[in-house]
Every structure is written in structure tokens, then in C-alpha cells.
């Protein structure tokens with residue numbers, strides 16, 4: 001791999017004496033689709049929270065395109081190309097789909113409020129056009145004028161991805177994208193994420209559904225008790241004894257599609 005887009009070295013985090021992330025090294029190349037998997041409590045969400053700045057590491061480095069993210073405030077990291085979808089960033093129900101998508105662009109505009117003004121100004125109009133175009137590319141144009149509250153859950157997830165794209169991220173963190181989706185909705189989301197990746201966005205995904213991971217990711221890193229115990233293609237890690245043991249024997253059939 002040439003210089004990685006995301007470069008995590010020696011990352012550590014403990015809470016009240018509990019070592020939750022224990023010296024993690026993880027590299028993700030530009031354009032890659034990588035999964036971070038592991039049993040419940042392995043530390044996956046904590047790693048995401050360290051990347052997006054919700055927590056500060058005890059020690060270790062997190063670099064995005066060579067830039068040290070650690071001293072950068074969480075809300076500013078998006079300007080450097082880091083976006084996150086699916087957790088704590090729900091759509092606003094009483095706004096339309098288009099308005100919600102537009103909110104994703106506030107990082108490039110004059111703040112969230114400016115996004116919602118019926119602007120005749122060039123930049124506002126251009127962003128609206130971009131939002132419409134991104135909805136069209138995602139096959140969601142029909143829903144642009146609908147209130148987000150009325151959308152089916154699977155559609156909401158796809159709109160959340162489109163909204164994240166408005167910030168023009170280089171790296172998109174996806175936290176359990178499949179949670180709560182039925183099979184059909186998962187397929188639609190999988191197709192959308194492939195499209196997003198083809199557009200040049202690098203994906204790092206925490207996901208329990210190994211069928212989905214096998215369908216999306218070229219590589220997976222496995223965490224257990226805060227340590228990386230395996231890394232490889234989804235099919236490779238499915239055969240790794242340490243991984244099977246970490247999942248207490250539940251892994252093989254769930255990996256079968258990988």
C-alpha cells in the first residue's frame with residue numbers, strides 16, 4: 001500500500017482502568033473498503049469515537065492523509081475529509097429529504113441555517129443542485145420533497161449516506177449500517193455503498209453482519225479485547241482459528257458468503 005489515507009499507530013484508550021483499545025495499528029488505503037469487526041465489547045465503537053474525536057486517545061497516532069487528527073476538534077475533522085454516518089446523526093423528521101441532504105453541506109457553506117434559506121445566491125443554488133444530483137444518483141429523487149419522518153427506515157439510511165457525501169468526505173465511517181434493515185434494504189444499501197466507493201470515497205465500516213461485510217469489503221480487521229487479532233480478506237479471517245475462537249464458534253456459517 002502506498003501512504004495510507006488513514007494511518008492509526010499504537011492507539012490506546014482506557015476507561016477507569018479498563019483497557020478498551022490496546023495498541024491498535026490500522027491502515028486504510030485511499031479507495032479501500034475495510035471492515036472493523038469483532039465480538040460485542042471488543043472496542044470497535046471506541047475506535048470510531050477516537051477517530052472522529054469524541055474521545056482523545058491515551059497514546060497513539062491517528063493520521064488522515066498524513067495530517068495528525070488528534071489535536072483537531074471533532075467538528076473540524078469533517079473539513080479535513082472525515083465523515084461519519086448512522087450513529088447519533090439522525091435525519092431531522094420535520095425537514096424534507098432534500099433539506100436534510102443540504103444540511104450535510106453546511107461545512108462548505110455559511111452554517112446549517114444558511115443552508116435552509118431559500119437562497120437566490122449562487123452558492124446556495126449550486127449546493128441545492130448538488131443535493132438534487134446526489135439524490136438522483138442514489139435513485140432517491142422521488143423522495144426529495146418528502147418529509148424525512150415519513151420515510152421507510154431503509155430509505156432513511158440511504159438518505160443519511162447521501163447527506164454525508166455532501167461534506168465531500170475522503171473517508172466515511174459507517175457504524176453498523178445494517179442494524180434494523182431487512183434483506184431487501186440491505187441489498188439496496190450495499191449497492192449504494194459500492195456506488196459511493198466507486199466515486200472515490202474510502203469506507204471504514206463497523207458491522208456485525210458478515211454477509212454484508214463480505215459483499216462490501218476487500219479487507220477486514222478483527223478486534224478482540226481491544227487488540228487486533230487478525231486481518232485479511234473476509235474469507236481469510238473466516239478461516240482464522242483465533243477469530244473463530246473469539247466468536248465462540250459462531251463465525252464460520254456467518255462468514256460462509258464471504
Ligand SMILES: Nc1ncnc2c1ncn2[C@@H]1O[C@H](COP(=O)(O)OP(=O)(O)OP(=O)(O)O)[C@@H](O)[C@H]1O
Pocket residue numbers: 015020038039040041042043044045046047
Ligand atoms: N465512555 C466509556 N466509559 C467506560 N467504559 C466504556 C466507555 N465506552 C466504552 N466503554 C467500554 O469499552 C468496552 C468496549 O466498548 P465498545 O462499545 O467500543 O465495543 P464494541 O466492539 O463497539 O461493542 P458492540 O459490538 O457491542 O457495539 C466495553 O467494555 C464498554 O463497556
